[in-house]
Amino acid sequence: MRVPRRPRGARKRRSPRIPGGPGSPSLPRAVTVPLGCLPGLAAAVALVLCAYGVEHAAEDSAGRSAARATAAHQAPPPIVVPRSAWLGDAAREQPPPRYDDEVVAVFIHHTDSPNGYDCADAPGIIRGLYDGQTGARDWDDLGYNFVVDRCGTVYEGRAGGTDRPVTGAHTQGFNHRTTGIAALGTFTEGARVPPEMLRAIAAVAAWKLGTSGTDPRADVRLVSSNGGSRYAAGTTATLPAVAGHSDGYMTDCPGAALRARLPEIRTLAAGLQGRETEDTLPDDTQTAVRNNDTRNEEQVP
Numbered sequence: 001m002r003v004p005r006r007p008r009g010a011r012k013r014r015s016p017r018i019p020g021g022p023g024s025p026s027l028p029r030a031v032t033v034p035l036g037c038l039p040g041l042a043a044a045v046a047l048v049l050c051a052y053g054v055e056h057a058a059e060d061s062a063g064r065s066a067a068r069a070t071a072a073h074q075a076p077p078p079i080v081v082p083r084s085a086w087l088g089d090a091a092r093e094q095p096p097p098r099y100d101d102e103v104v105a106v107f108i109h110h111t112d113s114p115n116g117y118d119c120a121d122a123p124g125i126i127r128g129l130y131d132g133q134t135g136a137r138d139w140d141d142l143g144y145n146f147v148v149d150r151c152g153t154v155y156e157g158r159a160g161g162t163d164r165p166v167t168g169a170h171t172q173g174f175n176h177r178t179t180g181i182a183a184l185g186t187f188t189e190g191a192r193v194p195p196e197m198l199r200a201i202a203a204v205a206a207w208k209l210g211t212s213g214t215d216p217r218a219d220v221r222l223v224s225s226n227g228g229s230r231y232a233a234g235t236t237a238t239l240p241a242v243a244g245h246s247d248g249y250m251t252d253c254p255g256a257a258l259r260a261r262l263p264e265i266r267t268l269a270a271g272l273q274g275r276e277t278e279d280t281l282p283d284d285t286q287t288a289v290r291n292n293d294t295r296n297e298e299q300v301p
Contacts, residue, residue, distance in 0.1 A: 073213060073273040075206035080146070080162045081155045086123035087130065094140040097160030098167040100177045102212040105220045106205045107171045107180050108262065109144060109245045110254040115185040119151035122184060126155055143169035144182040146204050152196030154204055157182070165211075173229025174222050174239075174248040179208045187255035198261055202268035205242050209269065216242045216269035224248075242266045 083091075111129055126147050133139045144157040145168045157180070160166035170180025181204050187193055202216075209216055218241050224231035229249050231237045237248070242265055245253035 073215070073275060074210035075203070075269070075272040075274075077163065077207045078154050078200065078203040081123075081153060083156045083159060086126040086155060088127075090127070091159075092134050094134075094159070097158070099160065100165045100167055103165045103177060103179050103208045104212050104214050105174070105178045105222060105239060105241050105243060106208055107174065107178055107243050107245050107248060108201060108254045108258065108265070109170060109180060109182040110187045110258055111147070111182050111184050112186050112253070113184065115150070115191065117150070117184075119149050119153060122147075122149040122151075122153065122155070125184060126157075139169060141169070144180040145170070146179065146181045147184055148181060148197055148200045148204070149184045150194045150197055152194070152200035154200050171229070171245055171248045173224040173226040173231060173233070174237075176225065178222070179204070181205065183254060183258055187258035188252070189256040191255065191257040193258050193261050198265060199268060202265045203272060205265065206269035206272035209241055210273050214241050215275060216266045216273065217275075222248075240266070242269060 111125075113125060113129070117125060126142075129147075130142045133142055141159055142157045145166055146162070147155040147157050149155070156162050158166055158168050165177065165179075168175050168178065168180045170182070171178065181201055183193070183197055183201065185191075205216055214220065219238050220241050221236050221238050224233055224235045224237060227233045230247075239247050240262070242262060244259045244262055245251055246259065
């Protein structure tokens, strides 16, 4: 006997076997298809695993967002004149450069040399500083990582690569994870600090601090590695991310005139990092830094 068939498309669709099965908006399509075919216990386990995966996906997304936020505050590097421009073939034999993992603070110095120079003479003046530090003082290299002249030209100082966290010899007790920037000249009370020099110092500070995501207006915690500094060895000191030499060592450097301009340098550097001046600084300072290597703790004026 022939049984008549239902018309095509007349069969009623079954509802999903479990909540969140195929077609449910509560789970991604990629995971709902297999869940609809699983028995009760297995489906429950799969749902837990799915939730776990979604949670970790959110964490990964948050991590990527944080990385993007840090990258957004990385300032471009300024033009830096290489060592060869002032040193030529007169480099003394020296040990290989040493490096830290990152730069979280910069120290501002002055070279305590005459101010009335032509900027074309700056390479020769820096060469004289190098000769004095590596000759009479018997240091292995120029102590500063960068030197900035009155026209705003930035020179590479200590060897090792301007784009790397080179361990300097500029601030006794705090040479690690810091960069030393020296203003070429003497900036005691009443001295004029050229605006081109200020802008160039801020550009270097913004660039080097941006590599670690450090706000130039923030404070950082540094651990003194040498009792010759303002702090006994092993002491944790809270210092500005853009500090004067005298913040870490008993000295008048970088001079009263330049020290008075440090707040302006911090603000300029923050702007170069793309930070708004009304941004709220974090309540906590940067993570403590362990400076436990006492080599190359030479002192610079």
